[in-house]
Amino acid sequence: MFQFINTILIGITAGAIYSLMAISIVLVWRSTRVINFAQAGMALLSTYIGYEAMVHFNSFWIALPVAMIGGAAVSAFIELVFMRLLVKRSSTGPIAAVAPIIATLGLLGLIKGVISTVWGGADVRLVGPVTNVGYSIGDKTLAFSPLKLLTLVTVVVLMLLLTVLFQRSSIGLSLRASAYSPEIARLSGVKVDFIRTLGWSLAGTSGAVAGMFQTINGNGAFSPESIEFSLLLITGFIAAVIGGLESLVGAVVGGLVLGLVISFVLMYVSGSLFFIAPFVILLIVLIIKPQGIVGTKVARRA
Amino acid sequence: MHKLKSSRNLGFFVVFGFILFLVGNRVDELRVYQGATIAVYVVAISSIILLTGYSGQVSLGHGALLAIGAYSAAVARDNFHAPVVLTFVIAVLAAAIGGALLGVAAARLSGPYLAGTTLALAIGLPSLANQFPIFGGEQGIFFDVGVPPASLGEDFTQYKWFFWIGALAALVSTWLVANILRSRYGRNWRAGRSNETAASLSGINVAGSKILAFTISAGIAGLAGALLSMTIGVVSPSAFPLALSFSLLTGAVLSGVSTLSGVMIGAVTLVAIPEIADVVATRLGVSETLTTNLPGLMVSSLLILTVLFVPNGPIEQHRTRHARKAAKEKN
Numbered sequence: 001m002f003q004f005i006n007t008i009l010i011g012i013t014a015g016a017i018y019s020l021m022a023i024s025i026v027l028v029w030r031s032t033r034v035i036n037f038a039q040a041g042m043a044l045l046s047t048y049i050g051y052e053a054m055v056h057f058n059s060f061w062i063a064l065p066v067a068m069i070g071g072a073a074v075s076a077f078i079e080l081v082f083m084r085l086l087v088k089r090s091s092t093g094p095i096a097a098v099a100p101i102i103a104t105l106g107l108l109g110l111i112k113g114v115i116s117t118v119w120g121g122a123d124v125r126l127v128g129p130v131t132n133v134g135y136s137i138g139d140k141t142l143a144f145s146p147l148k149l150l151t152l153v154t155v156v157v158l159m160l161l162l163t164v165l166f167q168r169s170s171i172g173l174s175l176r177a178s179a180y181s182p183e184i185a186r187l188s189g190v191k192v193d194f195i196r197t198l199g200w201s202l203a204g205t206s207g208a209v210a211g212m213f214q215t216i217n218g219n220g221a222f223s224p225e226s227i228e229f230s231l232l233l234i235t236g237f238i239a240a241v242i243g244g245l246e247s248l249v250g251a252v253v254g255g256l257v258l259g260l261v262i263s264f265v266l267m268y269v270s271g272s273l274f275f276i277a278p279f280v281i282l283l284i285v286l287i288i289k290p291q292g293i294v295g296t297k298v299a300r301r302a
Numbered sequence: 303m304h305k306l307k308s309s310r311n312l313g314f315f316v317v318f319g320f321i322l323f324l325v326g327n328r329v330d331e332l333r334v335y336q337g338a339t340i341a342v343y344v345v346a347i348s349s350i351i352l353l354t355g356y357s358g359q360v361s362l363g364h365g366a367l368l369a370i371g372a373y374s375a376a377v378a379r380d381n382f383h384a385p386v387v388l389t390f391v392i393a394v395l396a397a398a399i400g401g402a403l404l405g406v407a408a409a410r411l412s413g414p415y416l417a418g419t420t421l422a423l424a425i426g427l428p429s430l431a432n433q434f435p436i437f438g439g440e441q442g443i444f445f446d447v448g449v450p451p452a453s454l455g456e457d458f459t460q461y462k463w464f465f466w467i468g469a470l471a472a473l474v475s476t477w478l479v480a481n482i483l484r485s486r487y488g489r490n491w492r493a494g495r496s497n498e499t500a501a502s503l504s505g506i507n508v509a510g511s512k513i514l515a516f517t518i519s520a521g522i523a524g525l526a527g528a529l530l531s532m533t534i535g536v537v538s539p540s541a542f543p544l545a546l547s548f549s550l551l552t553g554a555v556l557s558g559v560s561t562l563s564g565v566m567i568g569a570v571t572l573v574a575i576p577e578i579a580d581v582v583a584t585r586l587g588v589s590e591t592l593t594t595n596l597p598g599l600m601v602s603s604l605l606i607l608t609v610l611f612v613p614n615g616p617i618e619q620h621r622t623r624h625a626r627k628a629a630k631e632k633n
Contacts, residue, residue: 034414035414035417035418037362037417037418037421082606085610086609086610089610089611089613096613097358097360097413098354098358098360098413098417098559099609099613101360101362101413101414101417102360102551102555102605102609103605103606103609103610105362105548105551105605106548106552106602106603106605106606106609107602107606108548108602109545109548109598109599109601109602109605110599110602110603110606112598112602113595113598113599113602114599116591116594116595116598117591117592117595117599120591121591121594230425230544231425233421233425234418234421234422234425234426237418237421237422238418238422241415241418270433272429272432272433274429275425275426275429275430276426276427276429276430277426278422278426279419279422279423279425279426279427282418282419282422283407283419286407286410286411286415286419287407287410
């Protein structure tokens, strides 16, 4: 029973981080109809930016916002100089359908290469602001620590902020309008290009938080070749697909479902299925319920 | 007509093979080894061109299919002492079966979904090797095609033997792919790629032809995997990183994803990049970290630049420009 509760707790915390990654995939998808496979690379870069801030100011509470701003800036920069050119240039010919996918992969490689050049390939460390030692009940230790609590709180706060932004502000209305129909939005006076860049930078912010918390929830060490970031790359995508790719709520649900399933598989089946389990889950979801758990029936043929 | 065309094609491949044979005798060991690697890339890239360029399905996980081929060849060789030719056949069949299974799922997915699924496979599958002792875990298992036969002479080196096997395999598989692409199946794939509804209205089983494309492509990728592990000598999970899948994709894009005739461009570039990077690094005297990362940076930048500026590949680009020029002169 105790093990069961711990498995759930681990699953929820991991799922919360996957949710953040899924949110950034969904935000980019909604604003430009591109699956950004470079998102994990951008999250890694933001984490390195956060690490630099940590080295200078020695405070996680400065490092986190710096990483978020850095993530937003990197993301906006990529959208401005790169994605716009891509959309303009390769929209015809046999490669048109796959060009954005291939391009974001190229970006992933480029970002990783830049990181390895600037920071080297060795591990660097990032320490969380609170301890990761679990609370204890009697003589047993829960798999839930102040750090995991902080992770959950951060994710919830970020989710609320995004929801308010989308549902209650005029920027949110523009974001939704340009995702729904860019042409009509443009005719109604929405600055679609600006809104797209904004969507990307929000995604970069969310990815930065995911990267920072993924790192401090692990052993704190990370490098350009970190397994954690390979995992973020696929879990974010899979969580977004489970959630139907279109909605933020879906992304969160998808992240939590994925986190819980992986946690249970690792605990009760085999610990070495770490990498293949997400793939199997993705296949099952795509075959049984391809529109995602909260998705609508349309939006499938991308 | 069709038959005539393919036999003319056969002549071209035979002549090209003879040229390779002459060249292989005249260059040094390093070049011969690079020639073998080029042959591996030609096989792998042609499988991606078939899948992505013709049937319009993206696979970011071809590294995983290469791994299937490599592991099955090595297991057949190590545990059952299969003859070399048979190990290659086994590699093709095993990867084709894996590809068929993946293809069934893939036929239901479009663009980004398929890309993500294959990406997850590329990350997940090699780590499975640690699950089963027969695959030797992280260290991997040996794959030894044996020394060249004595009848080829005393000074016939191991690398030259790799080159011969690789070049022969590349010639045969490229010839096969070229003919498949020109056959009914190739036309079906292109029809399905351009417009699925129109293709199925003309009586093409679009899903079936997509699965077939995945199966054939995977089989060829399996051959590439066996060849790759032949040149390395060992099959291990680290031989099939995500970076391999990416560089193969880069090779395909450089070749022009929809032009098989460009396949050499991509393969040669992939082999040349580390060497060019080395020259550049020593010339400019850059830092050590940059030197190690330069090849990766160059591959990624090339990929991005190609997608941005010559999205359909240099050959197609040239052809279009030529056609435009001809049309202008006519007017």
